[in-house]
Amino acid sequence: xxxxxxxxxxxxxxxxxxxxxxxxxxxxxxxxxxxxxxxxxxxxxxxxxxxxxxxxxxxxxxxxxxxxxxxxxxxxxxxxxxxxxxxxxx
Amino acid sequence: xxxxxxxxxxxxxxxxxxxxxxxxxxxxxxxxxxxxxxxxxxxxxxxxxxxxxxxxxxxxxxxxxxxxxxxxxxxxxxxxxxxxxxxxxxxxxxxxxxxxxxxxxxxxxxxxxxxxxxxxxxxxxxxxxxxxxxxxxxxxxxxxxxxxxx
Amino acid sequence: xxxxxxxxxxxxxxxxxxxxxxxxxxxxxxxxxxxxxxxxxxxxxxxxxxxxxxxxxxxxxxxxxxxxxxxxxxxxxxxxxxxxxxxxxxxxxxxxxxxxxxxxxxxxxxxxxxxxxxxxxxxxxxxxxxxxxxxxxxxxxxxxxxxxxxxxxxxxxxxxxxxxxxxxxxxxxxxxxxxxxxxxxxxxxxxxxxxxxxxxxxxxxxxxxxxxxxxxxxxxxxxxxxxxxxxxxxxxxxxxxxxxxxxxxxxxxxxxxxxxxxxxxxxxxxxxxxxxxxx
Amino acid sequence: xxxxxxxxxxxxxxxxxxxxxxxxxxxxxxxxxxxxxxxxxxxxxxxxxxxxxxxxxxxxxxxxxxxxxxxxxxxxxxxxxxxxxxxxxxxxxxxxxxxxxxxx
Numbered sequence: 291x292x293x294x295x296x297x298x299x300x301x302x303x304x305x306x307x308x309x310x311x312x313x314x315x316x317x318x319x320x321x322x323x324x325x326x327x328x329x330x331x332x333x334x335x336x337x338x339x340x341x342x343x344x345x346x347x348x349x350x351x352x353x354x355x356x357x358x359x360x361x362x363x364x365x366x367x368x369x370x371x372x373x374x375x376x377x378x379x380x
Numbered sequence: 381x382x383x384x385x386x387x388x389x390x391x392x393x394x395x396x397x398x399x400x401x402x403x404x405x406x407x408x409x410x411x412x413x414x415x416x417x418x419x420x421x422x423x424x425x426x427x428x429x430x431x432x433x434x435x436x437x438x439x440x441x442x443x444x445x446x447x448x449x450x451x452x453x454x455x456x457x458x459x460x461x462x463x464x465x466x467x468x469x470x471x472x473x474x475x476x477x478x479x480x481x482x483x484x485x486x487x488x489x490x491x492x493x494x495x496x497x498x499x500x501x502x503x504x505x506x507x508x509x510x511x512x513x514x515x516x517x518x519x520x521x522x523x524x525x526x527x528x529x530x
Numbered sequence: 531x532x533x534x535x536x537x538x539x540x541x542x543x544x545x546x547x548x549x550x551x552x553x554x555x556x557x558x559x560x561x562x563x564x565x566x567x568x569x570x571x572x573x574x575x576x577x578x579x580x581x582x583x584x585x586x587x588x589x590x591x592x593x594x595x596x597x598x599x600x601x602x603x604x605x606x607x608x609x610x611x612x613x614x615x616x617x618x619x620x621x622x623x624x625x626x627x628x629x630x631x632x633x634x635x636x637x638x639x640x641x642x643x644x645x646x647x648x649x650x651x652x653x654x655x656x657x658x659x660x661x662x663x664x665x666x667x668x669x670x671x672x673x674x675x676x677x678x679x680x681x682x683x684x685x686x687x688x689x690x691x692x693x694x695x696x697x698x699x700x701x702x703x704x705x706x707x708x709x710x711x712x713x714x715x716x717x718x719x720x721x722x723x724x725x726x727x728x729x730x731x732x733x734x735x736x737x738x739x740x741x742x743x744x745x746x747x748x749x750x751x752x753x754x755x756x757x758x759x760x761x762x763x764x765x766x767x768x769x770x771x772x773x774x775x776x777x778x779x780x781x782x783x784x785x786x787x788x789x790x791x792x793x794x795x796x797x798x799x800x801x802x803x804x805x806x807x808x809x
Numbered sequence: 810x811x812x813x814x815x816x817x818x819x820x821x822x823x824x825x826x827x828x829x830x831x832x833x834x835x836x837x838x839x840x841x842x843x844x845x846x847x848x849x850x851x852x853x854x855x856x857x858x859x860x861x862x863x864x865x866x867x868x869x870x871x872x873x874x875x876x877x878x879x880x881x882x883x884x885x886x887x888x889x890x891x892x893x894x895x896x897x898x899x900x901x902x903x904x905x906x907x908x909x910x911x912x913x
Contacts, residue, residue, distance in 0.1 A: 324711075324785060326777040327718050359718070370714040377713040377724050378558070380566045388754030410855040412877075415872045444592050452876045454595035469872060479874035482883075488866045489824075489884040495596070495876040497837070516563035530683040599830045601878045603815060758834075758877040 310334065316360035318356050323367035332348050352375045387453035414478050416428065418503065420470050423478035427468060428514055433507055436515035441506040441520050447498060450523040455504065456493040465509040473502030498523045555694045555705055555795055562796050566744045569731065578745035579800040581808070585732050586776060593807060602753040602805040603678055605672075605760050609680025609747055612673060617662045623677075626640045628657035634679075635685030636804055639692065639791045641701035648787040652762070659759050669781040675751050675760045682751065682804030690748060692795045708792030711785055712743075717776030723789075726770075750808030755795050756809060763790060814896050814908040825912060827859065827887035829896055832897050837873040854879060857898040861885055888912055 313334060320326045337352035396479060414427035419433065421431040442456040457467050469479040479496050498504075498521060505518045550670065566578065577584040583593045594764070613623055627634045638651040655677055656666040669675040694705045715722045723743070726735070731742040749765035761769075764786045768778035779785045813832035818825055829869075838851030842866075857869040866885050890912050897907035 293610075311615070321777070324779075325716055328772060328775040328777050350704065362718075366715060370716075374710055374714045374722070378709070378721060379561050379724075379728060393868075410870050415870075432553070445588055448589050448592045449755045451758070452596065454592050456595075469874075474874055476872055479872055481870040483868040483870070485865050485867060485883050486854065487861065487864070488888045489886060491884050492597075493882040494869075494878070495880050497835075497874045497876055507670075599815070599817065599828045599880050600883070601830065602879075602881075603830065604813070604832060607815075673844075755876075 305352065306337075306346060306349055308355065309350065310337060310341075313353050313357035313360055316357060316364055316373035320360050320367060323364065325363045325367035325370070327359045328365050330356050330363070333359065347359075381384050394448075411432060411481065418468060418476065420472045420477040424507065427478060428507070428509060429480060430514065432453070433505075433514045433516035436508070436517060439506050439508055439515060439517040441504065441517050441519050443519050445502050446522045450498045450500070450515075452495050453498050453521060454493070454495055456491075457493040457506040457508075458492065459508050459515075460510055461490070461510050461515060464508055465511065466509045468507040468509075469494070469496060470505040470507060471496065471498055472504050472505065473500050474498065508511065541608060552615065553568055553691045554696075558709065558800060559796055562744060562801075565728065566731070566742050570742070575776040576772050576800065578742060579797070579803045581745055581749070581806075582739050582741040583746075585701045585716040585742070589739070589809070592809075595710055595753070596807045600753060600805075600807045602751070602760060602807060604672070605676045605679035605751070605753070605805060606683045608672075608678035609678070609683075612677050613680050619658070619662050619688035620759070621662050625660055626661065627654070631681075631684045632688055633685070635804070636688050636691060636702055639787060639794055641693075641695065641698055641704055641791070643698055643700065645786065647701045648708075648791045649781065650764075650787055650790055651681065652764075652789070670765055673758075675762060678762065679760065682749075684800065685802040688802050690800050692789075692798055694789070694795060697792070700753065704788045705795065707784075708788035708790070711789045712792055717771065719774040721768065743793065743796060745797055745800050747797050748802055749804040750801050750802065752806040752808045754808050767780040787788060814898075814909040816894065816896060816908060816910050818894065818910070818912055820888060820890065823888060824884055824886050825892075826884050827894065828880070828882040829859075830878065831896075831898065831906065832878055832900075833900065833901060835873055835877045835879060842848055852900065852902055854898045854900045856894065857881065857896070859883070860895045861888060862892050863895075891895055 313330075317330050317334065320330070331371060333352050333356035335358060337349045340349035340352060342348075411427055414423050417423035417426050424431040424433070436459075438461050439457065439459045442458075443453065447453045455469060455470070459467070462468050464484045466481060466483050468481040470477045471479050471529075480494065482492050484490055496504075500524045501520065503518045506518050507514065507516045509515075544765075563575070567573075567575065573584050580593075616622055617781070624631070624634075627637070629637055635651060638654055641647075641650050642649045652674055654670050656676065659666060667677075693700045696734040714725045715725070726740045727743040727746070730740050733740055747763055750766070751760045752766070753760050762781070764781045767786050767789060768781070771778045817828045824834050834852055836849050836852040836853065838848065840849050841847065851873060853873045854875070854903050855894065857871060858865060859867040859902050867883050869881060871879070878903040879907045893909060893910055895907065895909045898903050
């Protein structure tokens, strides 16, 4: 029983790590484009803290919020690269 | 006329003693009870011995309608009342309403400017004590919470 | 036929030149000025150096009362002492700058061909210190702010005249990078600098009125009542970027220096009027 | 250490306008340090005194409701060039500062 629980936890941790890495990759991509949002790093840090105290529900939720922010920031940068000139005062 | 006289009298210190003391020893004249009062009436009672003031249009209180920043609100008080002894600033909604009390000595005109803090929208009262009575005028200053600016 | 093609080629080339000229810094600036002059026809051009106080009269009165005796005077005084204090090798900071005192502020930001980067006043001060074997000053240190406050004060009344030399390709690229930064939306709130300070200049956001971008760079460093202390132009950039919930860049990052280059160029023709006081 | 008080004066006739600015945090005691989150203890000028040629002209009794880096102005009649103007303050922690200037 104990072993099963540990395996389940380990499996979950791995899933968390996979999602964390994905969010971090997107954040780095946004940062490289100069488009990172204010709280993404802090959300990732909070996710890691939650994971380290085995609060995986919270950790997964936080990492999902970070991933969403990072993804939006990447899209924002791509969209702006196409559209910013339309805003120039002429 | 010596420093601190008007407010020290309230504390029951004899004027003769005060006049004989060097000025440096009179710092205790800071009216602690008035500054500790949590209501405007309490502050006036402690400072001037009464909360009754006579509204006067001979006092000009210049404050903004909307404070740009509650941390720095310019204020100017002038009066055409004669024989002014003190001018005080009372911000009714501040946690400690008495902001400042100026003792006007002979030669000094009753024209004072400063910058004050306001925690929220409030009436600001200028209180002028002369040898014939205690007069006041009030104006509301709106304080808003911003976030940008600069 | 061949001749016709050649003529067409010349026409196309001429059109391209025309196109480039239209998009150049000076055309940008003239359009920028024209925009704000049509938005605020009652405001004389020179007044734009005073930011929101050109627009809001109640705020202007309070600002003038602060200017009666502004707290930045302490920074100017300290900066004066620092500027005239010899470095350990006996040299003066002034020796690094090939200009009279009132003209030093106005030399920056400028494009430096050798490094291919925009040099701001702060960077130039640190370059000078390094040349004389002194450690760099932190960009938000009081020494740096005091020095820039002093140089800003000495420059009062001189005109902003930032150059983007046409024969330096890197200069135009830096300017364009700053311009792109200025017009690009960023952060969770999805705002560009221009969204607030062009289209919405003069409008209220909650309890604040938005300033016009023209004149934004003339009066720094600034004593902010809210902070009870002085801040640099780039610290203000960081504040704005944080306000739109984007991650701020490092002070004197390439992004901020390019933005300062673009924005300073937009203020050409106004007077340097720093240091300033803001709420 | 040099004084952290500044004075500007303007004489017109026998009237002098005195403006003064001084560095002081004027802590209310209810502000939190942004880094530590701890309350910053109350610390404010309690009494500020202006004298002309050793005669007291104005005494300002102050609370924490005076803005950081306080500013005051007032006018004094009977002044002339050469008069000695002195500003001094004491604060709630026993700190002091003063500045003397000669009217011009």
